[in-house]
Amino acid sequence: MGELLQYAKRRADSLRGDNVTKTTYDAKPGTHLQLWLLVFAVVFPIAVAVIVSTKQTGVVTSLGDLLPGSYAVENYREALVDYQFGRFMWNSLAMSVVIVVGKLVVSVFAAMAIVYYRVPYKDLVFLFILFTLLLPVPVRFIPLFQLMNDLGWSNTILAITVPYIASATTVFILRQHFLSIPTSIVETAKLDGVGPLRFMLFVLIPMSKGVLVGVSIIMFVYAWNQYLWPLIIIDSEANQVAQVGLQLLQGDVQGGQLSWSLVMAGSTLTLLPPLLLMIVFRKPLLETFSIQQK
Amino acid sequence: MSTREIFDSRIQSGLLLLPTLLVSVVFLYYPTALAVRTSFFDSSFGQGDEFVALENYVTLLTDPGYHSSLLLSILFAAVVVVGVIAVSLYLTFLIHEVDTGQGLYLISVIWPYALPPAVGALVFLFIAHPTLGVLTGPIEAVGVDVNWFNNGPQAFVVVALAAIWKQIGYNVIFMIAAMNNVPNTLTETAELDGVTGLRRLVSVYVPIMTPTLFFLVIINTIYAFFSTFAFVDLLTSGGPSNATNILIFDLYQEGFSFFNFGVASAKSVVLFLLVGVLMFVQFRVTDEYSYYGA
Amino acid sequence: MTTVTLQNLRKEFDDVVAVNGIDLEINHGEFLVIVGPSGCGKSTTLRLLAGLESTTDGRIEMNGQDVTTVEPKDRNVAMVFQNYALYPHMTGRRNITFGMKSSGDFTDEEIDRRVTEAADTLDIADLLDRKPDAMSGGERQRVALGRAIVRDPDAFLMDEPLSNLDAKLRIQMRAELARLHSTLETTTVYVTHDQTEAMTLGERVVVMNDGQIMQVDEPQVLYDFPANRFVAEFIGDPAMNMIPVEIQDGRAVHETFEIPLPSGTDQLKSNQNGVGDVQVIDGQRAILGIRPEDLHLSDAQTDGQLPTINAEVNVREPLGDSLLLHCSIGSTSCNIQAEPRTQVTAGETVSVTYDPARLHLFDAETGEALYHSESRQSTSEQAPSKLST
Numbered sequence: 001m002g003e004l005l006q007y008a009k010r011r012a013d014s015l016r017g018d019n020v021t022k023t024t025y026d027a028k029p030g031t032h033l034q035l036w037l038l039v040f041a042v043v044f045p046i047a048v049a050v051i052v053s054t055k056q057t058g059v060v061t062s063l064g065d066l067l068p069g070s071y072a073v074e075n076y077r078e079a080l081v082d083y084q085f086g087r088f089m090w091n092s093l094a095m096s097v098v099i100v101v102g103k104l105v106v107s108v109f110a111a112m113a114i115v116y117y118r119v120p121y122k123d124l125v126f127l128f129i130l131f132t133l134l135l136p137v138p139v140r141f142i143p144l145f146q147l148m149n150d151l152g153w154s155n156t157i158l159a160i161t162v163p164y165i166a167s168a169t170t171v172f173i174l175r176q177h178f179l180s181i182p183t184s185i186v187e188t189a190k191l192d193g194v195g196p197l198r199f200m201l202f203v204l205i206p207m208s209k210g211v212l213v214g215v216s217i218i219m220f221v222y223a224w225n226q227y228l229w230p231l232i233i234i235d236s237e238a239n240q241v242a243q244v245g246l247q248l249l250q251g252d253v254q255g256g257q258l259s260w261s262l263v264m265a266g267s268t269l270t271l272l273p274p275l276l277l278m279i280v281f282r283k284p285l286l287e288t289f290s291i292q293q294k
Numbered sequence: 295m296s297t298r299e300i301f302d303s304r305i306q307s308g309l310l311l312l313p314t315l316l317v318s319v320v321f322l323y324y325p326t327a328l329a330v331r332t333s334f335f336d337s338s339f340g341q342g343d344e345f346v347a348l349e350n351y352v353t354l355l356t357d358p359g360y361h362s363s364l365l366l367s368i369l370f371a372a373v374v375v376v377g378v379i380a381v382s383l384y385l386t387f388l389i390h391e392v393d394t395g396q397g398l399y400l401i402s403v404i405w406p407y408a409l410p411p412a413v414g415a416l417v418f419l420f421i422a423h424p425t426l427g428v429l430t431g432p433i434e435a436v437g438v439d440v441n442w443f444n445n446g447p448q449a450f451v452v453v454a455l456a457a458i459w460k461q462i463g464y465n466v467i468f469m470i471a472a473m474n475n476v477p478n479t480l481t482e483t484a485e486l487d488g489v490t491g492l493r494r495l496v497s498v499y500v501p502i503m504t505p506t507l508f509f510l511v512i513i514n515t516i517y518a519f520f521s522t523f524a525f526v527d528l529l530t531s532g533g534p535s536n537a538t539n540i541l542i543f544d545l546y547q548e549g550f551s552f553f554n555f556g557v558a559s560a561k562s563v564v565l566f567l568l569v570g571v572l573m574f575v576q577f578r579v580t581d582e583y584s585y586y587g588a
Numbered sequence: 589m590t591t592v593t594l595q596n597l598r599k600e601f602d603d604v605v606a607v608n609g610i611d612l613e614i615n616h617g618e619f620l621v622i623v624g625p626s627g628c629g630k631s632t633t634l635r636l637l638a639g640l641e642s643t644t645d646g647r648i649e650m651n652g653q654d655v656t657t658v659e660p661k662d663r664n665v666a667m668v669f670q671n672y673a674l675y676p677h678m679t680g681r682r683n684i685t686f687g688m689k690s691s692g693d694f695t696d697e698e699i700d701r702r703v704t705e706a707a708d709t710l711d712i713a714d715l716l717d718r719k720p721d722a723m724s725g726g727e728r729q730r731v732a733l734g735r736a737i738v739r740d741p742d743a744f745l746m747d748e749p750l751s752n753l754d755a756k757l758r759i760q761m762r763a764e765l766a767r768l769h770s771t772l773e774t775t776t777v778y779v780t781h782d783q784t785e786a787m788t789l790g791e792r793v794v795v796m797n798d799g800q801i802m803q804v805d806e807p808q809v810l811y812d813f814p815a816n817r818f819v820a821e822f823i824g825d826p827a828m829n830m831i832p833v834e835i836q837d838g839r840a841v842h843e844t845f846e847i848p849l850p851s852g853t854d855q856l857k858s859n860q861n862g863v864g865d866v867q868v869i870d871g872q873r874a875i876l877g878i879r880p881e882d883l884h885l886s887d888a889q890t891d892g893q894l895p896t897i898n899a900e901v902n903v904r905e906p907l908g909d910s911l912l913l914h915c916s917i918g919s920t921s922c923n924i925q926a927e928p929r930t931q932v933t934a935g936e937t938v939s940v941t942y943d944p945a946r947l948h949l950f951d952a953e954t955g956e957a958l959y960h961s962e963s964r965q966s967t968s969e970q971a972p973s974k975l976s977t
Contacts, residue, residue, distance in 0.1 A: 035392065038384075039402045042403050042405075043402060045414075045418060045459065048421050049413075060426070063428060066428065109309075109310040109314070110311050110313070116299060116300055117302060117310075118297075118302045119302065119307045129318060132322045132323070134569050135322045139329075140325040142549045142558045143326070143328035143562070144321065146328065146332075166313075166321070171314065178298070187300070189300065196301050199300075221407065224410065225409075228524070228546070232546075242410075243524070246528075247412065247527070250416060263420070264417070267417055270412070270413050271413045274410065275405060278407060278408040282401065286471070290471050
């Protein structure tokens with residue numbers, strides 16, 4: 001009740017024009033300050049990691065020690081070469097690229113069938129694919145481990161890529177996007193007698209460039225950041241991925257054989273590929289996210 | 295009336311769907327079925343299986359360790375979800391309020407989306423390390439004894455902070471889109487009525503963003519339950535004395551430290567049901583609130 | 589030579605009947621416009637013609653051949669859509685050639701020759717290397733037309749092609765379409781909800797409502813001799829006034845007035861609309877239809893012996909070239925198109941008279957036309973004599 005009265009009073013005031021409150025703009029300097037502090041908090045940990053990766057020992061016990069060192073080249077070389085991080089990165093890259101390309105191809109196919117073919121039980125098939133959202137890796141890694149042993153795929157790139165190729169998320173996003181392509185364009189293709197292959201290559205894919213890039217970034221980040229499954233299924237260092245490689249480096253630190261600066265160099269290296277992709281392709285990425293939520 | 299279904303070859307659509315369906319069946323549905331089956335057996339690595347009916351589930355029901363792991367996971371999820379949503383919402387609001395530097399602020403808070411959890415874990419381990427950490431000194435200066443290698447609650451806080459930090463990026467991405475979708479006229483009406491600052495966020499933006507926020511609550515819950523494995527594994531290994539032994543880590547240990555595949559499978563099935571319930575809630579809630587988006 | 593015949597054409601979507609038994613002959617080279625309110629089935633009819641929808645029942649013939657189940661690409665028709673349907677990632681040229689290249693029926697030289705020709709006809713040579721993003725709405729629609737004409741199709745099917753353009757451009761493109769049709773003389777079926785477009789473009793106009801054809805005629809005939817109340821009210825803006833009356837002894841009797849209905853039996857017999865003799869319906873209730881422009885403020889000098897009607901002016905709308913008066917005649921509301929700059933104020937009661945040659949009667953229940961005060965034949969006889977005077 002009191003609120004209502006206040007409201008009425010403010011309303012009357014502003015109508016009279018003598019007490020029109022100037023709102024957001026007053027708060028701006030404070031807003032920037034708060035943003036600076038929060039951004040600092042979000043960036044600080046990774047900034048420390050980058051700085052330490054340039055130092056000799058990685059002993060940073062006070063804020064005063066947070067000045068860049070001169071051992072950057074040395075540290076990164078050592079991590080990449082002596083501690084096999086180059087190898088891990090390469091394995092991660094191979095895994096991520098295979099997953100991204102595989103998912104894209106297979107999901108474009110599936111989404112095209114679901115949107116552009118008049119066939120029975122289509123909705124059921126779509127549900128069947130969507131239902132796999134309920135079966136993330138953590139739910140099934142135990143039996144998947146047994147299955148990989150049976151297939152003899154353990155410790156190979158097959159084990160860390162093929163199970164990821166079917167993607168309900170990607171099919172869903174592509175389907176949503178295909179449904180947003182005007183029907184008249186599709187019908188024009190039909191009137192012209194454009195065949196399915198030509199339609200896919202020359203109409204569908206060019207008209208989905210942004211989404212395909214966005215989905216690729218999402219899938220790359222997802223694949224690159226996988227930790228649990230490679231940890232379980234890859235047991236030779238030669239085939240290991242960067243995420244688990246970090247764990248191996250950390251083990252050496254705990255054992256006292258390695259300096260933290262090398263671990264931070266490895267961490268920085270591992271962060272770079274997804275981070276760069278995300279920054280470069282942020283526009284299609286953000287647009288694709290807005291499709292996903294629908 | 296108009297239709298996108300311009301092709302009708304069943305063979306073609308079948309071929310297009312085949313890869314997705316094949317991978318889904320072999321690597322998603324079959325392992326899940328296998329997990330359900332194994333959960334009724336006493337199955338250990340390298341040994342024959344023996345049918346034990348519901349014994350594994352009885353074990354779970356009566357195991358106080360599992361109960362506390364379940365409760366811990368729920369507490370952990372609650373802390374992470376509330377933390378992530380609160381921080382991200384406030385950050386998004388601040389970014390939404392400023393005119394200059396919006397793009398730069400945005401990218402400097404959404405980048406953790408690309409952050410590999412393993413990297414995040416190691417960086418946190420380094421900056422908050424009880425003896426070496428750069429933050430340890432300042433924190434101890436205000437009277438807190440940093441001792442999370444041995445102090446359960448502290449370990450819980452460290453893992454939760456790391457998990458929150460990583461998830462901010464993803465949340466801000468969705469929130470900024472939702473907040474930008476709030477019609478400008480509403481913001482202006484609120485200003486005219488003198489609804490300023492945080493009150494505008496809480497009483498104008500949040501209600502309109504409800505569908506997005508619910509979506510994020512579910513996504514963050516699933517994240518907290520499953521995708522935080524690397525943080526636990528690298529920061530605390532579930533310790534000290536199980537203070538951070540959340541379900542997913544517990545399951546990993548059951549399978550790959552103790553090789554109790556029967557019990558581990560039963561735990562997988564429980565996780566599966568958990569995801570199912572969360573997804574179901576999400577669909578119901580999204581349905582209910584979908585009119586907001588129209 | 590392209591003639592199209594629709595026989596008892598029917599289309600149902602689930603439980604909605606979109607097209608409910610249509611019979612229609614489309615002549616060679618004709619520009620036929622289908623007009624009607626949204627949901628009347630006009631677009632569905634066009635899409636059935638294109639083959640984009642399958643028929644529920646009935647038959648479609650093109651040049652005497654049954655094409656009811658023929659694939660769209662084999663019907664040799666070209667369609668132009670309201671939203672242009674240009675591929676956004678292709679240049680104008682590629683948009684025009686993509687379909688031809690897909691069909692594989694044309695050599696590259698032939699395609700080049702035809703594109704140049706079409707570009708000349710439509711004056712779009714400078715658009716060929718641009719993408720749709722860099723074109724205006726009118727330019728896009730021109731390229732879409734180019735894509736339609738290069739195929740040299742047997743028929744053009746156009747689905748509201750001008751509706752996305754602004755008013756000025758729409759009028760310009762309308763004239764251009766008319767010119768294009770007179771150059772190419774290709775059979776064209778054009779769907780629109782805009783009656784002005786229908787009247788200006790159509791050689792014949794089909795008025796549809798609720799999935800059925802209400803009337804097919806030349807534009808002026810539709811206007812002068814609407815076959816039913818629906819056509820009478822749909823064609824013409826502002827719409828025809830509908831006044832409930834009772835027929836008594838050759839007169840239309842309203843609560844506030846009565847006017848004689850001119851009744852040359854010769855005229856009534858020659859009426860092609862099957863409209864009956866006014867005597868037959870004596871004593872019956874009916875709807876008197878008079879267009880706003882056929883009502884005018886009475887002037888004692890010129891229309892001395894005509895009966896007058898009293899109308900109360902409620903609202904006046906100066907339209908510039910005329911003055912539209914919203915009036916009440918008794919309990920019936922009615923629009924009158926008066927001379928511009930007439931001194932009338934709202935609330936005033938005015939004396940109104942009418943053009944006796946422009947009266948229509950419709951059945952109060954079915955809406956069928958019962959009577960037009962002038963016969964169809966006499967108009968067509970009058971037309972040349974008007975020219976000579």
